[in-house]
Amino acid sequence: MGRPIFDHAGFLEAARLLAIEAGPRAVTVDSITQRTKAPKGSFYHRFASRDVLLGQLWLNMVLAYQEGFFAALDRGDGLAAALHAPRWARAQLEDARLLLLYSRxxxxxxxWPAxxxxxxxxxxxxxxxxxxxxARSAFGRTGAPQIRRATFVLAEVPIAAVRGHLERREIPPAIVDELVVDTYRAIVDRPH
Structure with a gap:
């Protein structure tokens, strides 16, 4: 029987699971190596520190979340981008909890390392x-007020709409989408 292989992805997944169970503070080098049954040297061979591992985990989650958000905007579908947060939270409840309830x-x-x-x-x-x-597409301009509206309608409202459900570890119900849609239409569809 060969020696176990301790890879980069395995350490990231162990950190993810530990963070899901007890939050990012619960992720330590000791807890990761205990979870993976890896020697500390294997961890430090792949990551310079706990912060590097957790930073990579956070960045991976953000990039995974943003894929669908950006794809909707690439299609010119701002409403789908606004609805991305509740839809992603339903499909990826635990990752949504980590990403949307905690900050980087x-x-x-x-x-942070360079x-x-x-x-x-x-x-x-x-x-x-x-x-x-x-903002340019929806409001015709890209000044501070238009970018503020874009941020509010695409990011802040959807995240606020799912936050309470994520705190309770529950799937956001359909009414969340209705509220996001109503807010989106009230802001984007009104004359500016």
Whole structure:
């Protein structure tokens, strides 16, 4: 029988499961190596620190979430982008809980390694670019008020609509979608 293989993905999945069970603070090098039955050296061979692992986990979750959001906006379907949060929460309840109930600062404290900073900055810049594109399309301009409306209708409202359900570990009900749609139409469809 060969030696077990401790890979990058296995450590990330162990951290994800630990965070789901007890939050990001519960994820330590000891808890990860106990969960994976890996020696600490195997962990440190792949990750410089706990923060690097948790930063990568957070970034992976954000990028996975944003795929559907960006795809909807690429199709020119702002309403589908606004509905992405409740739909994704239904399909990925535990990941939605981690991503939407905690901030990135709950995952990593202090300085982020350069490659993670770059990934986070690229993700944030891409999100901002899509907000600007949506604001131009929906409101005809890209000034601060239009970008604020875009942020509110595409990100803040949908996340607020699912937050209470995620806190209770329940699937967001269909009325959440109705509320998001009503808010979207009230903001986007009215003359500006």
């Amino acid at each position: 600062h709950d995952f990593v404290h202090g300085d 490659d993670l900073k770059r990934g986070v900055n690229q993700q944030a810049e891409r999100f901002q670019e899509y907000l600007i594109k949506f």
